[in-house]
Amino acid sequence: xxxxxxxxxxxxxxxxxxxxxxxxxxxxxxxxxxxxxxxxxxxxxxxxxxxxxxxxxxxxxxxxxxxxxxxxxxxxxxxxxxxxxxxxxxxxxxxxxxxxxxxxxxxxxxxxxxxxxxxxxxxxxxxxxxxxxxxxxxxxxxxxxxxxxxxxxxxxxxxxxxxxxxxxxxxxxxxxxxxxxxxxxxxxxxxxxxxxxxxxxxxxxxxxxxxxxxxxxxxxxxxxxxxxxxxxxxxxxxxxxxxxxxxxxxxxxxxxxxxxxxxxxxxxxxxxxxxxxxxxxxxxxxxxxxxxxxxxxxxxxxxxxxxxxxxxxxxxxxxxxxxxxxxxxxxxxx
Numbered sequence: 125x126x127x128x129x130x131x132x133x134x135x136x137x138x139x140x141x142x143x144x145x146x147x148x149x150x151x152x153x154x155x156x157x158x159x160x161x162x163x164x165x166x167x168x169x170x171x172x173x174x175x176x177x178x179x180x181x182x183x184x185x186x187x188x189x190x191x192x193x194x195x196x197x198x199x200x201x202x203x204x205x206x207x208x209x210x211x212x213x214x215x216x217x218x219x220x221x222x223x224x225x226x227x228x229x230x231x232x233x234x235x236x237x238x239x240x241x242x243x244x245x246x247x248x249x250x251x252x253x254x255x256x257x258x259x260x261x262x263x264x265x266x267x268x269x270x271x272x273x274x275x276x277x278x279x280x281x282x283x284x285x286x287x288x289x290x291x292x293x294x295x296x297x298x299x300x301x302x303x304x305x306x307x308x309x310x311x312x313x314x315x316x317x318x319x320x321x322x323x324x325x326x327x328x329x330x331x332x333x334x335x336x337x338x339x340x341x342x343x344x345x346x347x348x349x350x351x352x353x354x355x356x357x358x359x360x361x362x363x364x365x366x367x368x369x370x371x372x373x374x375x376x377x378x379x380x381x382x383x384x385x386x387x388x389x390x391x392x393x394x395x396x397x398x399x400x401x402x403x404x405x406x407x408x409x410x411x412x413x414x415x416x417x418x419x420x421x422x423x424x425x426x427x428x429x430x431x432x433x434x435x436x437x438x439x440x441x442x443x444x445x446x447x448x449x450x451x452x453x454x455x456x457x458x
Contacts, residue, residue, distance in 0.1 A: 221357025
């Protein structure tokens with residue numbers, strides 16, 4: 125009886141090992157194919173032992189730097205970049221752990237991200253002055269960057285930007301949803317590497333990644349977001365959100381630099397207003413937080429984008445292009 129049980133156990137273990145080996149081979153083959161399907165955009169630039177991907181196009185000064193929202197890849201800016209490149213140098217990039225960028229060993233706070241961005245621009249040969257464009261969480265990074273390197277910033281555009289006080293004014297139910305989402309992100313980091321190496325995430329994304337009928341941007345996004353470095357990066361950024369907000373709050377104002385604040389009119393933070401608490405948050409967001417952002421500069425202006433939700437870079441990229449054109453026209457170099 126014992127010999128029979130031992131044989132069953134050995135066969136089961138051997139079968140499990142065979143499945144694991146097959147899964148690893150499947151993952152390796154698909155990653156090789158994906159690397160050819162989705163070639164790197166831009167170039168990798170060292171920022172101190174790890175590299176970030178930056179993809180600058182166009183000519184003209186000041187250079188426009190695009191800082192993405194939480195969890196958003198630089199590909200989010202595709203339409204914005206093509207519009208700005210017609211009249212200026214423009215540089216989207218991927219933060220550490222995002223896209224083709226390496227992961228970073230440092231906590232993902234807005235101050236650390238601003239330092240990395242500064243090193244990236246310098247080492248890539250992109251010289252100031254800069255027009256900084258920050259979407260959502262990227263708005264916190266822009267504020268901190270301006271505080272750290274004020275002489276290198278010519279103008280700012282904030283695109284439905286986050287506010288340092290946002291976490292303080294979240295209604296209880298929304299705060300619980302936010303905390304639960306962060307817990308899920310942190311839990312995902314524990315098994316992201318195993319799922320990646322066994323090809324589980326790749327298998328789950330196969331219908332999007334392999335389907336030529338799906339828009340290229342969706343396919344490449346699915347490919348890049350399955351990587352463990354990305355899962356870790358967004359969990360780390362989320363865990364440090366209070367620190368990032370405090371760093372932004374403690375940064376200096378924009379003085380008299382040209383500033384345009386674009387505010388989405390449909391929903392708030394990408395969520396349709398469906399109940400009382402979301403409606404309450406939308407009022408605070410539109411009537412108070414976004415107005416306060418415009419007051420960061422004596423030349424600040426708030427502009428509503430009524431037909432867009434939080435994803436203005438995708439839904440109304442033209443409004444960002446026009447805002448950049450406007451602030452750039454009144455910078456000292458023009």
